[in-house]
Amino acid sequence: MTSPTLSPPSLTADHHQPPSVRVEQLSLRYGRKVAFANVDAQFRAGQITALIGPSGCGKTSFLSCLNRLHELTPKAQLFGQVYLNDCDTATIPLTPLRRQVGMLFQKPNPFPLSIYRNLAFPLKEHGICDRTHIHHIIETTLTDVGLWTEVKDRLKAPALSLSGGQQQRLCLARALALKPQVLLMDEPCSALDPLSSEVIEDLIVRLKGTYTILVVTHNLGQASRIADDVAFFWVQHDVGQLIEFGSAQEIFTHPQDPLTAAYVSGRRG
Amino acid sequence: MTSPTLSPPSLTADHHQPPSVRVEQLSLRYGRKVAFANVDAQFRAGQITALIGPSGCGKTSFLSCLNRLHELTPKAQLFGQVYLNDCDTATIPLTPLRRQVGMLFQKPNPFPLSIYRNLAFPLKEHGICDRTHIHHIIETTLTDVGLWTEVKDRLKAPALSLSGGQQQRLCLARALALKPQVLLMDEPCSALDPLSSEVIEDLIVRLKGTYTILVVTHNLGQASRIADDVAFFWVQHDVGQLIEFGSAQEIFTHPQDPLTAAYVSGRRG
Amino acid sequence: MVRRLAIPIGKEQGATLVVWLVALGITAVFLWLLSNVIWQGGQAVNGTFLTQAPAKAGLEGGIAPILVSTGLVLGVCMGVSLPLGLGTAVFLSEFNPQRSHRVIRLSLDILAGVPSIVFGLFGNAFFSKVLDLGFSILSGGLTLACMVLPILIRSIQVGLVNVPREYRQAAAALGLSRLGTLKTLILPAALPGIAVGVLLGIGRAIAETAALIFTSGYVDRMPTSLLDSGRVLSIHIFDLAMNIPGGEQNAYGTALVLVILLILINTLVSWLAERFRQSKLQIL
Amino acid sequence: MSRFKSEAIWRILLQILALCSGAILLLVLGFLIWETLPILRTISLNQFWRDPGWHPSEQAYNLTPMVMGTLGVTIGAVLVATPLGLLSAVFCQYYAPAGVSQLYRRLIELLAGIPSVVYGLWGLVVLVPLIAKVQPPGSSLLAGILILALMILPTIALVTDASLASLPSSYWRGSAALGVGTWATIQGVCLPAIRSGILTAVMLATARALGETMAVLMVCGNVVQVPDSIFAPVRTLTANIALEMAYALDLHRSALFASGLVLMLVVTGLVVVTDPWTDSPEG
Amino acid sequence: SSLQASSSDNAPQKLVITGSSTIAPVASEIAKRYEAQNPQVRIDVQTGGSSRGIADVRQQVADIGMVSRAAKPEDQGLNFHTIAKDGVVVIVHRDNPIQRLTRQQITDIYTDKLNNWQDAGGKSQAITVVNKAEGRSTLEVFTKHFQLKSSQIKADVVIGDNEQGIKTVAGNPLAIGYVSVGAAKVNVEQGTPIKVLPLEGIQATAQTVRDGSFPLSRPLNLVTQGPLNPQQQKFIDFAQSSQVKDIVQEQSLVPVQE
Numbered sequence A, B: 001m002t003s004p005t006l007s008p009p010s011l012t013a014d015h016h017q018p019p020s021v022r023v024e025q026l027s028l029r030y031g032r033k034v035a036f037a038n039v040d041a042q043f044r045a046g047q048i049t050a051l052i053g054p055s056g057c058g059k060t061s062f063l064s065c066l067n068r069l070h071e072l073t074p075k076a077q078l079f080g081q082v083y084l085n086d087c088d089t090a091t092i093p094l095t096p097l098r099r100q101v102g103m104l105f106q107k108p109n110p111f112p113l114s115i116y117r118n119l120a121f122p123l124k125e126h127g128i129c130d131r132t133h134i135h136h137i138i139e140t141t142l143t144d145v146g147l148w149t150e151v152k153d154r155l156k157a158p159a160l161s162l163s164g165g166q167q168q169r170l171c172l173a174r175a176l177a178l179k180p181q182v183l184l185m186d187e188p189c190s191a192l193d194p195l196s197s198e199v200i201e202d203l204i205v206r207l208k209g210t211y212t213i214l215v216v217t218h219n220l221g222q223a224s225r226i227a228d229d230v231a232f233f234w235v236q237h238d239v240g241q242l243i244e245f246g247s248a249q250e251i252f253t254h255p256q257d258p259l260t261a262a263y264v265s266g267r268r269g
Numbered sequence C: 001m002v003r004r005l006a007i008p009i010g011k012e013q014g015a016t017l018v019v020w021l022v023a024l025g026i027t028a029v030f031l032w033l034l035s036n037v038i039w040q041g042g043q044a045v046n047g048t049f050l051t052q053a054p055a056k057a058g059l060e061g062g063i064a065p066i067l068v069s070t071g072l073v074l075g076v077c078m079g080v081s082l083p084l085g086l087g088t089a090v091f092l093s094e095f096n097p098q099r100s101h102r103v104i105r106l107s108l109d110i111l112a113g114v115p116s117i118v119f120g121l122f123g124n125a126f127f128s129k130v131l132d133l134g135f136s137i138l139s140g141g142l143t144l145a146c147m148v149l150p151i152l153i154r155s156i157q158v159g160l161v162n163v164p165r166e167y168r169q170a171a172a173a174l175g176l177s178r179l180g181t182l183k184t185l186i187l188p189a190a191l192p193g194i195a196v197g198v199l200l201g202i203g204r205a206i207a208e209t210a211a212l213i214f215t216s217g218y219v220d221r222m223p224t225s226l227l228d229s230g231r232v233l234s235i236h237i238f239d240l241a242m243n244i245p246g247g248e249q250n251a252y253g254t255a256l257v258l259v260i261l262l263i264l265i266n267t268l269v270s271w272l273a274e275r276f277r278q279s280k281l282q283i284l
Numbered sequence D: 001m002s003r004f005k006s007e008a009i010w011r012i013l014l015q016i017l018a019l020c021s022g023a024i025l026l027l028v029l030g031f032l033i034w035e036t037l038p039i040l041r042t043i044s045l046n047q048f049w050r051d052p053g054w055h056p057s058e059q060a061y062n063l064t065p066m067v068m069g070t071l072g073v074t075i076g077a078v079l080v081a082t083p084l085g086l087l088s089a090v091f092c093q094y095y096a097p098a099g100v101s102q103l104y105r106r107l108i109e110l111l112a113g114i115p116s117v118v119y120g121l122w123g124l125v126v127l128v129p130l131i132a133k134v135q136p137p138g139s140s141l142l143a144g145i146l147i148l149a150l151m152i153l154p155t156i157a158l159v160t161d162a163s164l165a166s167l168p169s170s171y172w173r174g175s176a177a178l179g180v181g182t183w184a185t186i187q188g189v190c191l192p193a194i195r196s197g198i199l200t201a202v203m204l205a206t207a208r209a210l211g212e213t214m215a216v217l218m219v220c221g222n223v224v225q226v227p228d229s230i231f232a233p234v235r236t237l238t239a240n241i242a243l244e245m246a247y248a249l250d251l252h253r254s255a256l257f258a259s260g261l262v263l264m265l266v267v268t269g270l271v272v273v274t275d276p277w278t279d280s281p282e283g
Numbered sequence E: 001s002s003l004q005a006s007s008s009d010n011a012p013q014k015l016v017i018t019g020s021s022t023i024a025p026v027a028s029e030i031a032k033r034y035e036a037q038n039p040q041v042r043i044d045v046q047t048g049g050s051s052r053g054i055a056d057v058r059q060q061v062a063d064i065g066m067v068s069r070a071a072k073p074e075d076q077g078l079n080f081h082t083i084a085k086d087g088v089v090v091i092v093h094r095d096n097p098i099q100r101l102t103r104q105q106i107t108d109i110y111t112d113k114l115n116n117w118q119d120a121g122g123k124s125q126a127i128t129v130v131n132k133a134e135g136r137s138t139l140e141v142f143t144k145h146f147q148l149k150s151s152q153i154k155a156d157v158v159i160g161d162n163e164q165g166i167k168t169v170a171g172n173p174l175a176i177g178y179v180s181v182g183a184a185k186v187n188v189e190q191g192t193p194i195k196v197l198p199l200e201g202i203q204a205t206a207q208t209v210r211d212g213s214f215p216l217s218r219p220l221n222l223v224t225q226g227p228l229n230p231q232q233q234k235f236i237d238f239a240q241s242s243q244v245k246d247i248v249q250e251q252s253l254v255p256v257q258e
């Protein structure tokens, strides 16, 4: 509940320009049910894109295609291509792909391990075994998400004993520790109280430039505050569609599509 | 997703002026853990009061003391008094008290019965056995919450087959059918999509005057839109405290306490 | 050949291999056991096996009186334990102040884990001797009732506890009576869970041997009253297998009948459990 | 206000039923203690492990060989069955294709319900002769361990399987999103996350192995001795009760009740000690 | 005891008989014939060993006990009614080349001084010693004759009923055991693969058992406590009468009636 002190981002050092993400004629179906269909879009490198739209329009499903997490759902079938810069993700082996494309979920989902092991475990699995190196990465990323001072004395404590906001920051740190280039976030603040969400929101803004970021959000205010671009999804004929895509400025002030206009004007929060 | 048509409130007819709710030195503890302590407040008759504050500050616990629902939790211990007008709730038998003080929960919780029986069952339990009378009440309350046209042809369908927003409105109708005078609502919109929450929000506003309403909400925008008064809670020394209480106008524009100021300015949505 | 073997197997592939091998191994052993029972038992079971009385200590004839005794023992057991268990579980979960719950839960867990032979000791000393019921279906059934009672109470309690909390909360907030809530909401919602508990109890009782040797005895004749001694299926299997030269065949036959009975019960359990799960999903 | 009256009547009725159940269960305990008293009054507790052996007719009541037999088969069976049961559950949840996993689970469920005499029968007819080919007589500690392991394996597999199934899929998704492999996730996240479930499973299995009577009676040879090899025959406490209960009188009978009480105490200890860490549906 | 049959003639009556596994087969057959003659009577026969017979009669769980040995001083208060004579024989598997064993050899085998068949004239294979459980008269008769204490016996398998002993020996070519003459002979006739060894050079036959020249012979008794009620009296008289001589002989036992 205390507002964490934020240190300047230290991650920029070992990063090149992140890739842009491009999808071509992307469709996903779960058995018979089509989650979304024929989406074409290019998400700009190093920018923040907000995905908005009503519940069930396929935002979560869309995100999950970008790091091929949809493959966990047995009956999910993907059509179309996803490119990181110009590399088709279908050709990249899963492990490096997912290391490159980090993800943050709606509900904070730290592993039921200690705070330390939450970060150390994925690092070890990615072949980083040197203890001092691991410790260094953990300290840096926890500092980046403003959690280091709060938890440095109890790294062995169970991660689930942290508050919701702290857990979400831990999950972000866990993703950042693997030095991804793209970050996918699925309503990262919706389970949090206003103060915790503010912290996360600030963090997202600070990560801009270093990562290509896609954020799903129900909160139109949040979208307008943080996003460079906005993608608006809607359900038509029971199928999710990308209705409009453009700069945040454009979408919120001069939407082209009447549906977009209706949706963004319904915003009162 | 469809916006229901709302009929004018019909409930005012058989209602007198609802009571004010006053608490004196109210504290609640769960075993050792003190949820909140020493709360003094008077909630004005017929007005909407919003309870705001970070997660865990005791808002839900506070509400549950007003209709003595905390008694369901074995280790909960209450200190202090709650008055409806000038009647100490501790002296009112549970059944009439809870009939007088209705409650709406965060997650819509209809019974796993048909839509009709969801409303008829509590009425029968409260001794209303005449079928035509029951039917009349059901039609009126469902009309009030704007659900009648949507469900009148499938009253025998399971309530759980309704959408989230419809379920929440059904729960509201279920509470209203017993003709309470006070309504407690614990984040009634947080589980709903923006369109459904708009419907509920409008309903709450329409109920003003007829009921004394207390609403817990995380959404400061919502609080500022609907509330006459605002009570701000905060955790100090691990104990929930009522920090500031005043008209919505005051709290949102000239908060007295620096904590309140920090919290409401964190509002950006 | 050698080259291929030399390729290092990664941790993931190694684990996959081990897990599959274990699963295959376990399946093989269990299929061996099952096929043994089915094959050997199938040869013993014929049209008259279920309708004739055993002759020559079970080497010939069938198991009709044994089926009847089993049914009677089971009937006594469930007839006594079901009302007691149901009433107790409902009382504990719905009416009892929850303070004592940990102690009660622990005691029931302990009693559910007590070896059945210990209940046999008790039944022999108490029902057969003190109450003077002798070796009889009644004392066997009562002993089993004591044995399954904690299991029944616990699983019915679980069924009741698994009813979503929101129902109780919503009902309380509407000022509804506990009895009305119980009858209209809780019991119907818990019914599949309760049925699963009951069938688990039956399954446990029908398979029991040790607790019955010294209580219901093993007279293999058609019982004429509950005070007669009666041999149940599992004791018949035990006796044929251990004490009768050449008795294996009919032991397997009886085992097959017992296993089929249990499969029927099992199927009923998983069918109910599945319906329970679905109804829960619907609620979510 | 008949509603309140009927509620009160129901409450009293249920209370009576609950009291009956409580009384019955107390009666069981009381009776066991009552029947044990004679021997506790006559001989000193030391004799249960100091006497020259178990020869009730010669007034020797050493329980050590039976206790060792019980511990031997139980610990052996738990050691064999636990890893196999865990891997079985892991197979069901994460490795088997949907259809296979369903079939496999059905098989395990089926076996969990098969009565112990049938395992005993199979052990007697198939397993014991096989072991006898290696080292006669075949009826041995090893046979007991194997049969018990088979019997408790389904328990461990099913309870673990249920715990794994109840794990929120968010762990799995979180792990996959970090590019962590299947086995690494199982080993690093899933199994640690269900520690209490595994403990529950092992506890249930241990209690079952400890209390099993007929199957061990059929395959263990029932010689009263501290086993000196895995092929040596043993007698467990439960088998001893089953074998001697029929004719035991006076002190001998009392000694058997004492061993029943010992078993009950061990189970109590097991439940009480592991309780804080085990899963309970009531949380 | 409520189990004690009531004396009224037309009411259904029940007799519970428990005890020696040696006597149980013959007692069941006798009971069947008795029931055929007295349709209102139901007789339940259960085995468990001679000591169970005594224990059940003393605790009044059974009306009549079966004990396969002579009365001993500690049996005071019980009435023994001999219904047949039997012996105890040593058996081995049919495929075992051994034809006879001396008294010393048997003692040595049961005390584990001799543990390979080679030393007794057979193949070089370990001996599996099958012993009766405590509480069985067969064990008492055996140990008394060989002057062993049951604590000296080092067994590999412990069995209960005679039939279980026969089954164990029949299933294990290396085993040696001892059981009732009656049970052994009935099984040999049925083709069970066991072999009966002579004891100290004497074969167990009806003749040697009857005249007591077979060293390990014993009486088979029905046992009651206190004065006999008419029901018990009638059944015991029947069991001792010549009406059941054929049954006793069929079980390879020696009837008391000449």
Ligand SMILES: Nc1ncnc2c1ncn2[C@@H]1O[C@H](COP(=O)(O)OP(=O)(O)OP(=O)(O)O)[C@@H](O)[C@H]1O
Residues within 6 Å of the ligand: A030, A033, A034, A035, A054, A055, A056, A057, A058, A059, A060, A061, A062, A073, A240
């Ligand atoms: N595993 C699945 N199997 C079948 N249908 C699914 C599955 N997951 C999602 N769906 C369906 O696909 C559609 C899109 O779901 P998705 O979760 O992507 O929506 P969303 O935009 O993220 O909604 P929300 O805002 O509620 O999170 C929905 O209709 C949903 O019911």
Ligand SMILES: Nc1ncnc2c1ncn2[C@@H]1O[C@H](COP(=O)(O)OP(=O)(O)OP(=O)(O)O)[C@@H](O)[C@H]1O
Residues within 6 Å of the ligand: B030, B033, B034, B035, B054, B055, B056, B057, B058, B059, B060, B061, B062, B073, B240
């Ligand atoms: N049954 C309970 N037993 C023990 N502690 C409890 C219980 N219920 C709530 N608490 C504790 O009491 C405090 C207040 O909880 P409460 O649910 O009232 O907060 P809240 O303001 O409603 O939070 P939120 O916004 O997350 O709903 C919290 O610290 C919580 O952990």
Ligand SMILES: [Mg+2]
Residues within 6 Å of the ligand: A059, A060, A061, A186
């Ligand atoms: Mg989503």
Ligand SMILES: [Mg+2]
Residues within 6 Å of the ligand: B059, B060, B061, B186
């Ligand atoms: Mg709350």
Ligand SMILES: O=P([O-])([O-])[O-]
Residues within 6 Å of the ligand: E019, E020, E021, E022, E023, E048, E049, E050, E051, E068, E132, E135, E136, E137, E138, E139, E160, E161, E162
């Ligand atoms: O069963 P026994 O005849 O040896 O007592």
